[in-house]
Amino acid sequence: MSAALPSIHSDSVDAGDFGLLVHGGAGFVPEALVPAHIEGCRAAAREGARVLAAGGSALDAVQRAVEVLEANEHFNAGVGASLNAAGGLELDASIMCGRELRAGAVCALPPFASPIAIARRVLEDGAHVLMAGDAAARWAETQGFVRAAPADMITAGARDKLARVQAGGESGMWAGGTVGAVARDARGDVAAATSTGGTVNKRVGRVGDSPIVGAGTYADNALGACSCTGAGEAILRLTLARQALDRAATSSAVEGARRAIDELGRRLAAVGGLIVATPDGTLAFARNTRTMTWAWETARGPARAGA
């Protein structure tokens, strides 16, 4: 008999003209840390929504929201990101605009304070979609980005977590705390962004789903925008972000999110969560993990957040 699948938790809201939803990673946030994670998500959603309320683009809004989360050491992105098996940082991020299907991403990037800002630069440059490793870092420097000192980005919490995983006391399968945002702006454009340090104790050179267009992140004005979090190898194999949006297009935002997470559990016995913004202005999320902190701000209702 197969083990019982974890149940799926989901919610959605009609955002009206514009709205933004962020996640702070699927996983299990210990109860004592939940308020800080929720507050971090709220702050990011507030900043992103401010961009939308001022008439800004969904693309600028998701970038801003993810920058706020990258700067918050509680999350597994930017400062405080998870460490690889060698105790170093290799950062993954991607951003996509649904209007013209423009996308930019970086993977296995050495320490920079905001990988999502570099991913955005890749998008704006337009020559390529995905830049990797030290060559990506050298290109970023030509664009004015400054490398961060590892000591400024590696936190005691990240070091402790790596030590626990390497001692065999805890699974490093996925870290929790990966961050993402989806938005729909007043023009009807959608965008998505995701940033992470990846899984704890990953092999040097491992790249997860987060920087891969279609897997960790996807946006298309015809379908919607999606950012995923959870077991990266399974999300990659299912191209989960695109799957969720394809399903949303034939049902609803929340149904699409639920069906994609159901597939993750049923077909690959994997766990994760995702957030969606559809062209009609609906925001939705689904997860089969114990927690996934989130926050939304909309043009109509009150802001909300949860775990």
Ligand code: ASP
């Ligand atoms: N999906 C990320 C990765 O596998 C981890 C996470 O979402 O926490 O790199």
